[in-house]
Amino acid sequence: MSHEPETQSHEQSHAHAHEPSQSHSHSHSHSHTHALSSNLLTAFLLNLAFTGIEIAGGLWTNSIAILSDALHDAGDSLTLALALYLQRLSVKSADARFTYGYRRFSSLGALISGVLLSVGVGYMGWQAVHRLSNPEPVHAQGMMMLAVIGVLFNGAAAWKLRHSHSLNEKVAGWHLVEDTLGWIAVLIGSAIMTVWDVPIIDPLLSLAISVFILWNVIRNLRQVAMVFLQRAPAGFDVAAFERRLCEFPGVLNAHLTQTWTVDGEHHVLSTHLVMQPGTTREEIVEAKRHVHRLLREQDFEHITVDVELEGEDCSAE
Structure with a gap:
């Protein structure tokens, strides 16, 4: 409707109906995003610290598997750092460049993290399939000790992100769940291999975890895709x-x-x-x-x- 009175009524009703809830929403959103950033920062620091422990442990046990996983965890640390940066960027107010604000940068973080995690899980799964036909001996007792530390560090980081709301945080959380489950598998496998010489258990557990993680990551990536496709x-x-x-x-x-x-x-x-x-x-x-x-x-x-x-x-x- 092009009449001037209606244009004025639109402006007044929009201001009256929207401003109170917008102010409350902004305050709640700011504190919520601060909590998310704090959780991601804690998860990043825990993951980074364990990466250093894992490198030392891999050299100590002479385990190429652990050193490979250390490289994987280093990649996770970079992913968590990116997720943290984009999460903090997403709280910026709207401006002339991004008139709806920067919230979608959080979803961008989820997309990048999900793709990187899918590649990492796919690689680990491929390695597990390869080892099914060529099982390799492992240092079972050393693996068990590192597995306990891995479960504690990665489990604590995953616990910090257990009440995830944003897609960015959910996908970052799955990185840590993947690591935690991986170390649980190492713990179970190394305990069994301490008693029996059955090295095939390690790739079997790794393959099962890879399938489980990949399924959940794809599910979250589908939600991210719907955001970018502007679904209702x-x-x-x-x-x-x-x-x-x-x-x-x-x-x-x-x-x-x-x-x-x-x-x-x-x-x-x-x-x-x-x-x-x-x-x-x-x-x-x-x-x-x-x-x-x-x-x-x-x-x-x-x-x-x-x-x-x-x-x-x-x-x-």
């Missing part, structure tokens, strides 16, 4: 939402509802309302407030409502 927020029914809008007095139709998620947690929505001829400015304002009330508890940060009266052309069609 999970669980949000556009048709049902438009039906609820039509139940509001004076609203004859709701259409052209478009919604997507910025990062899997914070969402954007725009919609068009068709209202009865003769609708007053106050009624338009109240209809817009109604839209904001419906979305207030669903993490929608950017809401745009366009209004036209019945019989007017919709400029977006």
